[in-house]
Amino acid sequence: MPELPEVDAVVRRFNQAAQNATIHSVKIERPGIVAPQLPAQFKALHNTTILAARRRAKHIFLDLSNGLTLHIHLRMTGNLYVLPDYRFRPHSARLWFRLTDNRVIIFEDQRAFGRIHIVTPADIEDIESKLGPEPLEPAFTPSVLKQSLATTRSPIKPALLDQARIAGIGNIYASEALWHAKIPPTTPANQLPANKLKPLHTAIRKVLQHAVTSAYAAYTNPGDPIESESFGVAVYDREGEPCLRCHTPIARMVQAQRSTYFCPHCQPC
Ligand SMILES: [Zn+2]
Numbered sequence: 001m002p003e004l005p006e007v008d009a010v011v012r013r014f015n016q017a018a019q020n021a022t023i024h025s026v027k028i029e030r031p032g033i034v035a036p037q038l039p040a041q042f043k044a045l046h047n048t049t050i051l052a053a054r055r056r057a058k059h060i061f062l063d064l065s066n067g068l069t070l071h072i073h074l075r076m077t078g079n080l081y082v083l084p085d086y087r088f089r090p091h092s093a094r095l096w097f098r099l100t101d102n103r104v105i106i107f108e109d110q111r112a113f114g115r116i117h118i119v120t121p122a123d124i125e126d127i128e129s130k131l132g133p134e135p136l137e138p139a140f141t142p143s144v145l146k147q148s149l150a151t152t153r154s155p156i157k158p159a160l161l162d163q164a165r166i167a168g169i170g171n172i173y174a175s176e177a178l179w180h181a182k183i184p185p186t187t188p189a190n191q192l193p194a195n196k197l198k199p200l201h202t203a204i205r206k207v208l209q210h211a212v213t214s215a216y217a218a219y220t221n222p223g224d225p226i227e228s229e230s231f232g233v234a235v236y237d238r239e240g241e242p243c244l245r246c247h248t249p250i251a252r253m254v255q256a257q258r259s260t261y262f263c264p265h266c267q268p269c
Pocket residue numbers: 243244245246247248263264265266267
């Protein structure tokens with residue numbers, strides 16, 4: 001599932017290929033992708049230029065020259081990329097934009113849970129109002145992290161997944177960051193010891209930055225993404241395997257219906 005690092009890679013690759021490209025026409029193979037909007041509404045995009053793609057949490061926004069924006073969510077299996085010709089499109093291309101230079105922007109999505117909508121500035125404001133700070137932005141400081149965690153007694157692992165507290169930390173990276181900072185995943189978020197705040201902040205940034213770099217390298221083959229989780233995870237999906245620090249077998253527990261991986265010795269619960 002594309003998480004922040006994969007979405008970031010998609011956006012960077014997309015900008016390299018399609019910034020300032022002009023949409024000639026839109027073909028929607030699967031109307032459910034744009035529901036409740038109607039395919040006919042997408043004619044408003046003909047002859048508009050893509051100014052830039054940007055990411056906010058796991059949301060992608062394509063700003064267009066006509067003042068509208070395309071809001072894209074990749075969900076489980078979505079991907080967005082540019083091909084030289086529409087005839088090269090894969091079977092799971094649900095929607096594509098033909099560009100005036102004959103290239104094509106493909107929205108591919110095997111499971112078809114992804115969504116594309118035309119949105120206005122007010123819609124974007126509404127989406128962004130529900131999102132916490134971006135963990136890789138300079139504005140995300142240890143004290144911002146502290147504020148994000150201060151208002152809940154929820155265990156810290158699910159609290160880190162709450163997009164309204166911090167935007168874009170997925171399940172893999174929450175486990176990873178807590179392991180790096182040696183914090184038990186059951187610690188109440190508002191009782192994080194003061195001496196753990198900075199290590200957690202550093203770990204979140206380090207884990208995500210590493211994953212962003214890996215994801216960007218992995219997305220060289222459009223349509224065949226290798227997810228960044230395949231690269232250098234310390235605990236995620238390693239139940240029973242030795243902790244990389246102390247060799248204690250990694251344990252798994254379920255918190256808020258999601259698997260948490262942790263080292264019982266380094267992160268005693
Ligand atoms: Zn350990």
